[in-house]
């Protein structure tokens with residue numbers, strides 16, 4: 001989900017799970033083979049925008065040391081302040097969830113007309129899937145032949161949703177899912193207690209920055225309460241509309257993600273007979289031991305649609321109600 005992400009400062013480092021792709025990019029850059037249209041993709045909550053920002057910083061820096069921007073030169077300082085004239089950030093504006101054609105047109109106009117202060121111009125398109133069809137089409141020609149020395153860096157957690165014509169014009173780099181053990185080690189090296197890291201990683205299903213978010217606030221309690229809410233409906237102890245309304249005030253994409261994860265767990269258990277590691281899923285499994293596989297898959301799919309609906313005009317309270325109604329009917 002787009003939310004006008006901060007621009008990483010040039011001295012920010014990539015995350016450990018970015019290293020492989022980063023080294024590949026740096027090697028191509030060193031050999032002057034870095035493509036001008038770059039699509040970086042990863043699973044959710046893996047900090048792909050951070051990687052894109054680090055790359056932009058490295059390209060714009062005039063005194064870069066090996067694979068890192070210096071953080072001190074004029075280009076780095078302007079980049080960090082968000083006012084570098086050769087850096088273009090294309091992301092949904094505050095009141096919108098999509099990148100609009102007007103934004104792309106303005107960018108295409110500026111990139112061809114203005115002179116460079118740095119040795120190149122860099123555009124960050126984030127998240128790339130937020131471009132609507134018209135916006136994506138308007139970017140095609142520039143992706144193919146950017147004016148002068150320019151790099152267009154797209155980042156996406158859902159590259160399959162991009163137009164095929166966009167994907168085919170970019171060189172694609174996929175960040176592989178981070179190995180849980182490596183992420184847990186990274187957390188403990190950063191001073192987190194191992195006994196807290198493990199449950200956060202389990203609840204985050206290995207999504208590293210989601211686990212980091214869980215470790216910082218009360219989201220694990222919120223998650224548990226969402227689980228309790230729909231379990232109460234199954235037991236006839238709670239009112240469906242009250243529960244749906246209570247979810248609207250929470251971080252809605254996360255609620256949908258959790259519902260999807262729990263239903264995936266239930267489906268897996270139906271197939272394998274194994275107990276769920278997640279305590280909420282295990283409680284659901286015990287409360288409804290014969291939950292039909294088909295329904296759990298259907299509910300998982302509804303949850304994913306709800307997650308995507310954040311970009312549309314649909315009312316979230318009604319979508320939560322529909323989901324809970326389907327859940328309650330079994």
Ligand SMILES: [Zn+2]
Pocket residue numbers: 010060061062063064069070071072073074075076
């Ligand atoms: Zn610099």
